[in-house]
Amino acid sequence: MSDKTEMKRGLLVLGIAAALGLGACAAPQESPTRRSAGQFTDDAAITAKVKSAIATDVGARTAAAVNVDTYRGTVELTGFVDDRDTAARAEAAAKKVSGVREVKNAIRLKSSS
Helix, strand or coil: CCHHHHHHHHHHHHHHHHHHHHHHHCCCCCCCCCCCHHHHHHHHHHHHHHHHHHHHHCCHHHHHHEEEEEECCEEEEEEEECCHHHHHHHHHHHHCCCCCCEEEEEEEECCCC
16 A cells, blocks of 8 residues: 555544544533433332322322422422322322332322301
């Protein structure tokens, strides 16, 4: 092979290596606002377990009235219940579920009117 062919091949290999290196640098990093498929599955399992715990500990009627959302192990409870004790019991049921890191209780009381 001639020196020119060798030099062209060397430059081509160097160019490909540089492009791959830059591509790796630009690869998306884990986003603080996005979940991986595994995290999404874990959160869905926690949501189901929390709903079940509320139904078991507080009652099916309360479980139907309380919405459960989970994001990276943090559980948010929303909805309307009759009294503060029911809201507190739903929160306690959620906290005892394995995998729950934090519970945000945004359950509101039904108006008495």
